[in-house]
Amino acid sequence: MIEVEHLSKTYGTHRAITDVTFRVEQGEILGFLGPNGAGKTTTMRILTGYLPATEGTARIAGWEVHENSMAVRRQIGYLPETPPLYPEMTVEGFLHFVARIKGVNGGDRPTRVAAALSSCGLQEKRDVLIRKLSKGFKQRVGIAQAIVHDPPVIILDEPTVGLDPRQIIEVRNLIKNLGGDRTIILSTHILPEVSMTCNRVAIIHRGRVVAIDSPDHLGSQLTAGTAYELEVAGDVLLAQQTLEQVAGVERLEILSSEGLAADRCKLHVTTAVGTDPGRELAVALVAANLGLYEMRRSQATLEDVFLQLTTEETAINATLEKFDSSEDAAA
Numbered sequence: 001m002i003e004v005e006h007l008s009k010t011y012g013t014h015r016a017i018t019d020v021t022f023r024v025e026q027g028e029i030l031g032f033l034g035p036n037g038a039g040k041t042t043t044m045r046i047l048t049g050y051l052p053a054t055e056g057t058a059r060i061a062g063w064e065v066h067e068n069s070m071a072v073r074r075q076i077g078y079l080p081e082t083p084p085l086y087p088e089m090t091v092e093g094f095l096h097f098v099a100r101i102k103g104v105n106g107g108d109r110p111t112r113v114a115a116a117l118s119s120c121g122l123q124e125k126r127d128v129l130i131r132k133l134s135k136g137f138k139q140r141v142g143i144a145q146a147i148v149h150d151p152p153v154i155i156l157d158e159p160t161v162g163l164d165p166r167q168i169i170e171v172r173n174l175i176k177n178l179g180g181d182r183t184i185i186l187s188t189h190i191l192p193e194v195s196m197t198c199n200r201v202a203i204i205h206r207g208r209v210v211a212i213d214s215p216d217h218l219g220s221q222l223t224a225g226t227a228y229e230l231e232v233a234g235d236v237l238l239a240q241q242t243l244e245q246v247a248g249v250e251r252l253e254i255l256s257s258e259g260l261a262a263d264r265c266k267l268h269v270t271t272a273v274g275t276d277p278g279r280e281l282a283v284a285l286v287a288a289n290l291g292l293y294e295m296r297r298s299q300a301t302l303e304d305v306f307l308q309l310t311t312e313e314t315a316i317n318a319t320l321e322k323f324d325s326s327e328d329a330a331a
Protein backbone atom coordinates (compact mmCIF):
# COMPACT_ATOMS: atom_id res chain seq x y z
CA MET A 1 0.00 0.00 0.00
CA ILE A 2 2.90 2.38 0.79
CA GLU A 3 6.26 1.99 -0.96
CA VAL A 4 9.09 4.37 -0.11
CA GLU A 5 12.37 4.03 -1.98
CA HIS A 6 15.63 5.84 -1.33
CA LEU A 7 14.00 9.07 -0.18
CA SER A 8 16.31 11.95 0.71
CA LYS A 9 15.46 15.54 1.58
CA THR A 10 17.85 18.45 1.87
CA TYR A 11 16.80 21.83 3.27
CA GLY A 12 19.38 24.25 1.84
CA THR A 13 22.59 22.53 2.87
CA HIS A 14 21.00 20.58 5.73
CA ARG A 15 20.22 16.93 4.99
CA ALA A 16 17.06 16.04 6.93
CA ILE A 17 16.58 12.48 5.67
CA THR A 18 18.91 10.12 3.78
CA ASP A 19 18.03 7.05 1.70
CA VAL A 20 14.82 6.22 3.57
CA THR A 21 13.32 2.97 2.23
CA PHE A 22 10.39 0.97 3.64
CA ARG A 23 7.05 -0.60 2.71
CA VAL A 24 3.79 -0.78 4.57
CA GLU A 25 1.23 -3.43 3.63
CA GLN A 26 -2.51 -2.86 3.69
CA GLY A 27 -3.94 -3.12 7.20
CA GLU A 28 -0.60 -2.60 8.96
CA ILE A 29 0.02 0.02 11.63
CA LEU A 30 3.62 1.18 11.30
CA GLY A 31 5.17 3.24 14.09
CA PHE A 32 7.76 5.75 13.05
CA LEU A 33 9.91 6.09 16.13
CA GLY A 34 12.75 8.52 16.57
CA PRO A 35 14.09 11.31 18.75
CA ASN A 36 13.25 14.96 18.03
CA GLY A 37 14.72 16.13 14.74
CA ALA A 38 15.21 12.57 13.42
CA GLY A 39 13.26 13.30 10.23
CA LYS A 40 9.80 11.89 11.00
CA THR A 41 7.78 14.98 10.03
CA THR A 42 9.85 15.49 6.88
CA THR A 43 9.14 11.92 5.74
CA MET A 44 5.43 12.27 6.51
CA ARG A 45 5.15 15.57 4.67
CA ILE A 46 6.75 13.98 1.60
CA LEU A 47 4.36 11.00 1.82
CA THR A 48 1.35 13.28 2.02
CA GLY A 49 2.45 15.23 -1.06
CA TYR A 50 3.05 18.50 0.85
CA LEU A 51 6.80 18.53 0.36
CA PRO A 52 8.87 17.36 -2.63
CA ALA A 53 11.70 14.91 -1.97
CA THR A 54 15.21 15.83 -3.14
CA GLU A 55 15.78 12.23 -4.28
CA GLY A 56 13.85 8.98 -4.29
CA THR A 57 10.23 8.00 -4.77
CA ALA A 58 7.18 7.35 -2.61
CA ARG A 59 4.02 5.61 -3.81
CA ILE A 60 0.69 5.34 -2.08
CA ALA A 61 -1.82 2.85 -3.51
CA GLY A 62 0.32 2.83 -6.65
CA TRP A 63 0.38 6.64 -7.11
CA GLU A 64 3.70 8.45 -7.03
CA VAL A 65 3.03 11.07 -4.39
CA HIS A 66 4.61 14.12 -5.95
CA GLU A 67 3.44 13.56 -9.52
CA ASN A 68 -0.14 12.78 -8.42
CA SER A 69 -0.47 14.81 -5.26
CA MET A 70 -4.23 15.48 -5.64
CA ALA A 71 -5.04 11.79 -6.23
CA VAL A 72 -2.77 10.85 -3.34
CA ARG A 73 -4.42 13.29 -0.97
CA ARG A 74 -7.77 11.56 -1.62
CA GLN A 75 -6.17 8.27 -0.50
CA ILE A 76 -4.72 9.77 2.66
CA GLY A 77 -6.02 11.14 5.93
CA TYR A 78 -3.33 13.31 7.49
CA LEU A 79 -3.09 14.61 11.02
CA PRO A 80 -0.19 17.07 11.18
CA GLU A 81 1.56 17.79 14.48
CA THR A 82 -0.73 20.81 14.97
CA PRO A 83 -4.24 19.84 13.88
CA PRO A 84 -5.76 22.30 11.37
CA LEU A 85 -8.95 23.22 13.29
CA TYR A 86 -11.30 26.21 13.07
CA PRO A 87 -12.04 27.08 16.70
CA GLU A 88 -15.21 29.06 15.97
CA MET A 89 -16.93 26.15 14.18
CA THR A 90 -18.89 23.39 15.86
CA VAL A 91 -17.41 19.90 15.62
CA GLU A 92 -20.09 18.73 13.19
CA GLY A 93 -20.00 21.94 11.12
CA PHE A 94 -16.24 21.64 10.79
CA LEU A 95 -16.41 18.00 9.70
CA HIS A 96 -19.02 18.87 7.04
CA PHE A 97 -16.73 21.64 5.84
CA VAL A 98 -13.71 19.32 5.63
CA ALA A 99 -15.77 16.61 3.89
CA ARG A 100 -16.78 19.18 1.26
CA ILE A 101 -13.23 20.40 0.61
CA LYS A 102 -12.01 16.82 0.43
CA GLY A 103 -14.51 16.15 -2.37
CA VAL A 104 -17.07 13.96 -0.55
CA ASN A 105 -20.27 14.46 -2.57
CA GLY A 106 -23.23 16.19 -0.90
CA GLY A 107 -25.38 13.06 -0.65
CA ASP A 108 -22.68 11.07 1.16
CA ARG A 109 -21.57 13.82 3.53
CA PRO A 110 -24.08 13.25 6.39
CA THR A 111 -23.18 9.52 6.48
CA ARG A 112 -19.43 10.18 6.36
CA VAL A 113 -19.60 12.87 9.05
CA ALA A 114 -21.73 10.62 11.28
CA ALA A 115 -19.24 7.76 10.80
CA ALA A 116 -16.27 10.01 11.69
CA LEU A 117 -18.10 11.37 14.78
CA SER A 118 -18.89 7.83 15.88
CA SER A 119 -15.40 6.37 15.22
CA CYS A 120 -13.82 9.17 17.23
CA GLY A 121 -16.35 9.15 20.10
CA LEU A 122 -17.52 12.66 19.32
CA GLN A 123 -21.32 12.24 19.01
CA GLU A 124 -22.00 14.09 22.27
CA LYS A 125 -19.73 16.95 21.25
CA ARG A 126 -21.15 17.43 17.75
CA ASP A 127 -22.77 20.83 18.57
CA VAL A 128 -19.90 22.16 20.74
CA LEU A 129 -17.61 24.92 19.45
CA ILE A 130 -14.12 23.51 18.86
CA ARG A 131 -12.49 26.22 20.99
CA LYS A 132 -14.45 24.96 24.02
CA LEU A 133 -13.10 21.41 23.75
CA SER A 134 -10.32 19.92 25.89
CA LYS A 135 -7.02 19.14 24.18
CA GLY A 136 -7.90 15.43 24.05
CA PHE A 137 -11.21 16.11 22.29
CA LYS A 138 -9.52 18.57 19.92
CA GLN A 139 -7.13 15.78 18.99
CA ARG A 140 -10.08 13.49 18.29
CA VAL A 141 -11.53 16.17 16.00
CA GLY A 142 -8.11 16.29 14.30
CA ILE A 143 -8.32 12.53 13.72
CA ALA A 144 -11.99 12.78 12.64
CA GLN A 145 -11.07 15.38 9.97
CA ALA A 146 -8.34 13.00 8.76
CA ILE A 147 -10.78 10.10 8.25
CA VAL A 148 -13.96 11.90 7.17
CA HIS A 149 -13.42 11.09 3.46
CA ASP A 150 -12.83 7.42 4.41
CA PRO A 151 -9.24 7.18 3.14
CA PRO A 152 -7.48 3.79 3.01
CA VAL A 153 -4.28 5.33 4.42
CA ILE A 154 -3.97 7.41 7.60
CA ILE A 155 -0.83 9.32 8.55
CA LEU A 156 -0.64 10.70 12.08
CA ASP A 157 2.21 12.94 13.21
CA GLU A 158 2.74 12.65 16.99
CA PRO A 159 -0.96 12.03 17.67
CA THR A 160 -0.66 11.94 21.47
CA VAL A 161 1.74 14.80 22.05
CA GLY A 162 0.59 17.18 24.79
CA LEU A 163 -2.24 14.95 26.03
CA ASP A 164 -2.71 13.82 29.63
CA PRO A 165 -2.26 10.11 30.45
CA ARG A 166 -5.99 9.30 30.24
CA GLN A 167 -6.38 11.10 26.93
CA ILE A 168 -3.27 9.30 25.62
CA ILE A 169 -4.86 5.91 26.34
CA GLU A 170 -8.11 6.99 24.67
CA VAL A 171 -6.35 8.25 21.54
CA ARG A 172 -4.20 5.08 21.33
CA ASN A 173 -7.33 2.91 21.54
CA LEU A 174 -8.97 5.04 18.91
CA ILE A 175 -6.00 4.56 16.57
CA LYS A 176 -6.04 0.79 17.10
CA ASN A 177 -9.76 0.72 16.29
CA LEU A 178 -9.16 2.67 13.09
CA GLY A 179 -6.87 -0.14 11.92
CA GLY A 180 -8.43 -3.21 10.30
CA ASP A 181 -8.40 -2.63 6.56
CA ARG A 182 -6.78 0.78 6.85
CA THR A 183 -3.04 1.29 6.63
CA ILE A 184 -1.71 3.61 9.31
CA ILE A 185 1.63 5.30 9.88
CA LEU A 186 2.07 7.16 13.12
CA SER A 187 5.12 9.00 14.29
CA THR A 188 6.17 9.28 17.87
CA HIS A 189 9.19 9.75 20.09
CA ILE A 190 7.49 7.77 22.86
CA LEU A 191 8.48 4.12 23.01
CA PRO A 192 5.43 2.54 24.69
CA GLU A 193 3.29 4.12 22.01
CA VAL A 194 4.67 1.85 19.29
CA SER A 195 4.71 -1.29 21.45
CA MET A 196 1.06 -0.74 22.33
CA THR A 197 -0.36 0.36 18.99
CA CYS A 198 1.80 -0.84 16.11
CA ASN A 199 2.41 -4.14 14.29
CA ARG A 200 5.77 -2.90 13.05
CA VAL A 201 8.17 -0.17 13.98
CA ALA A 202 10.70 1.77 11.94
CA ILE A 203 13.39 3.39 14.08
CA ILE A 204 14.62 6.59 12.46
CA HIS A 205 17.76 8.31 13.65
CA ARG A 206 19.53 11.29 12.10
CA GLY A 207 17.43 10.96 8.98
CA ARG A 208 18.05 7.24 8.39
CA VAL A 209 15.89 4.20 9.06
CA VAL A 210 18.21 2.16 11.27
CA ALA A 211 15.83 -0.73 11.98
CA ILE A 212 12.41 -1.95 10.92
CA ASP A 213 10.57 -4.96 12.34
CA SER A 214 7.83 -5.98 14.76
CA PRO A 215 8.37 -4.59 18.28
CA ASP A 216 8.99 -8.12 19.62
CA HIS A 217 11.44 -9.10 16.89
CA LEU A 218 13.44 -5.91 17.25
CA GLY A 219 14.18 -6.87 20.82
CA SER A 220 15.90 -10.08 19.75
CA GLN A 221 17.08 -9.31 16.22
CA LEU A 222 19.53 -6.54 16.89
CA THR A 223 21.10 -7.68 20.10
CA ALA A 224 21.82 -11.25 21.12
CA GLY A 225 19.00 -13.60 22.13
CA THR A 226 18.92 -13.89 25.89
CA ALA A 227 21.15 -12.74 28.70
CA TYR A 228 21.76 -14.37 32.08
CA GLU A 229 23.34 -12.97 35.17
CA LEU A 230 24.74 -15.67 37.45
CA GLU A 231 26.18 -15.64 40.96
CA VAL A 232 28.48 -18.62 41.35
CA ALA A 233 30.49 -20.03 44.28
CA GLY A 234 33.88 -21.52 43.44
CA ASP A 235 36.82 -20.80 41.18
CA VAL A 236 35.96 -18.01 38.75
CA LEU A 237 38.14 -19.38 35.93
CA LEU A 238 36.54 -22.82 36.24
CA ALA A 239 33.11 -21.13 36.16
CA GLN A 240 34.11 -19.23 33.04
CA GLN A 241 35.43 -22.32 31.21
CA THR A 242 32.39 -24.38 32.22
CA LEU A 243 29.89 -21.82 30.97
CA GLU A 244 31.78 -21.14 27.74
CA GLN A 245 31.42 -24.80 26.78
CA VAL A 246 27.61 -24.69 26.91
CA ALA A 247 26.10 -24.67 23.41
CA GLY A 248 24.57 -21.29 22.53
CA VAL A 249 26.82 -19.18 24.79
CA GLU A 250 28.14 -16.36 22.66
CA ARG A 251 29.75 -13.98 25.09
CA LEU A 252 30.78 -14.16 28.72
CA GLU A 253 31.77 -11.33 30.97
CA ILE A 254 33.07 -11.52 34.54
CA LEU A 255 31.34 -8.78 36.55
CA SER A 256 32.68 -7.00 39.61
CA SER A 257 32.62 -9.19 42.72
CA GLU A 258 32.38 -6.18 45.02
CA GLY A 259 30.08 -6.83 47.95
CA LEU A 260 30.03 -10.61 47.37
CA ALA A 261 31.29 -13.31 49.77
CA ALA A 262 34.96 -14.27 49.24
CA ASP A 263 34.35 -17.41 47.14
CA ARG A 264 31.65 -15.88 44.98
CA CYS A 265 31.72 -14.31 41.52
CA LYS A 266 29.21 -12.81 39.14
CA LEU A 267 29.10 -13.57 35.44
CA HIS A 268 27.04 -12.19 32.59
CA VAL A 269 26.31 -14.61 29.76
CA THR A 270 24.85 -13.60 26.41
CA THR A 271 23.44 -16.32 24.20
CA ALA A 272 23.00 -16.55 20.43
CA VAL A 273 19.77 -15.45 18.78
CA GLY A 274 17.19 -18.25 18.94
CA THR A 275 18.86 -20.08 21.85
CA ASP A 276 17.93 -20.08 25.51
CA PRO A 277 20.21 -22.58 27.33
CA GLY A 278 19.16 -21.71 30.91
CA ARG A 279 18.81 -25.33 31.98
CA GLU A 280 22.16 -26.34 30.45
CA LEU A 281 23.96 -23.47 32.19
CA ALA A 282 22.67 -24.58 35.59
CA VAL A 283 23.40 -28.29 34.94
CA ALA A 284 26.97 -27.53 33.76
CA LEU A 285 27.78 -25.47 36.86
CA VAL A 286 26.45 -28.12 39.24
CA ALA A 287 28.28 -30.90 37.31
CA ALA A 288 31.53 -28.93 37.73
CA ASN A 289 30.89 -28.84 41.46
CA LEU A 290 30.31 -25.08 41.48
CA GLY A 291 27.55 -23.49 43.57
CA LEU A 292 24.76 -21.58 41.83
CA TYR A 293 23.37 -18.89 44.14
CA GLU A 294 21.50 -16.66 41.72
CA MET A 295 20.42 -16.89 38.10
CA ARG A 296 18.53 -14.03 36.44
CA ARG A 297 17.34 -14.04 32.84
CA SER A 298 16.66 -10.97 30.77
CA GLN A 299 15.49 -10.33 27.23
CA ALA A 300 16.55 -7.31 25.23
CA THR A 301 13.55 -4.98 25.11
CA LEU A 302 12.53 -2.52 22.44
CA GLU A 303 13.81 0.17 24.78
CA ASP A 304 17.29 -1.45 24.85
CA VAL A 305 17.30 -1.56 21.08
CA PHE A 306 16.12 2.02 20.71
CA LEU A 307 18.74 3.28 23.16
CA GLN A 308 21.41 1.16 21.53
CA LEU A 309 20.56 2.45 18.08
CA THR A 310 20.07 6.09 18.93
CA THR A 311 22.90 6.61 21.38
CA GLU A 312 25.77 4.50 20.13
CA GLU A 313 27.28 5.57 16.84
CA THR A 314 29.03 2.20 16.50
CA ALA A 315 25.81 0.26 16.89
CA ILE A 316 24.18 2.38 14.22
CA ASN A 317 27.05 1.85 11.83
CA ALA A 318 27.00 -1.88 12.51
CA THR A 319 23.28 -1.99 11.79
CA LEU A 320 23.66 0.05 8.64
CA GLU A 321 26.37 -2.33 7.45
CA LYS A 322 24.12 -5.27 8.26
CA PHE A 323 21.30 -3.68 6.25
CA ASP A 324 23.66 -2.90 3.36
CA SER A 325 25.00 -6.44 3.26
CA SER A 326 21.52 -7.99 3.42
CA GLU A 327 20.45 -5.69 0.55
CA ASP A 328 23.54 -6.75 -1.40
CA ALA A 329 22.73 -10.38 -0.75
CA ALA A 330 19.14 -9.85 -1.88
CA ALA A 331 20.22 -8.07 -5.08
Ligand SMILES: Nc1ncnc2c1ncn2[C@@H]1O[C@H](COP(=O)(O)OP(=O)(O)OP(=O)(O)O)[C@@H](O)[C@H]1O
Pocket residue numbers: 011014015016034035036037038039040041042043189
Ligand atom coordinates in the same frame (compact mmCIF):
# COMPACT_ATOMS: atom_id res chain seq x y z
N1 LIG B 1 11.79 23.80 6.87
C1 LIG B 1 12.97 23.41 7.32
N2 LIG B 1 14.11 24.09 7.01
C2 LIG B 1 15.32 23.68 7.46
N3 LIG B 1 15.52 22.60 8.25
C3 LIG B 1 14.44 21.90 8.60
C4 LIG B 1 13.10 22.25 8.17
N4 LIG B 1 12.22 21.35 8.68
C5 LIG B 1 12.96 20.46 9.39
N5 LIG B 1 14.27 20.78 9.36
C6 LIG B 1 15.40 20.04 9.98
O1 LIG B 1 15.37 18.72 9.46
C7 LIG B 1 15.63 17.75 10.48
C8 LIG B 1 14.45 16.78 10.58
O2 LIG B 1 13.33 17.49 11.08
P1 LIG B 1 11.89 16.84 11.26
O3 LIG B 1 10.93 17.90 11.70
O4 LIG B 1 11.54 16.06 10.06
O5 LIG B 1 12.19 15.84 12.47
P2 LIG B 1 11.18 15.10 13.45
O6 LIG B 1 11.71 13.73 13.65
O7 LIG B 1 9.77 15.22 12.96
O8 LIG B 1 11.36 15.91 14.79
P3 LIG B 1 10.27 16.58 15.76
O9 LIG B 1 9.66 15.45 16.51
O10 LIG B 1 11.11 17.47 16.61
O11 LIG B 1 9.31 17.32 14.86
C9 LIG B 1 15.87 18.54 11.75
O12 LIG B 1 17.27 18.69 11.88
C10 LIG B 1 15.20 19.88 11.49
O13 LIG B 1 15.85 20.90 12.18
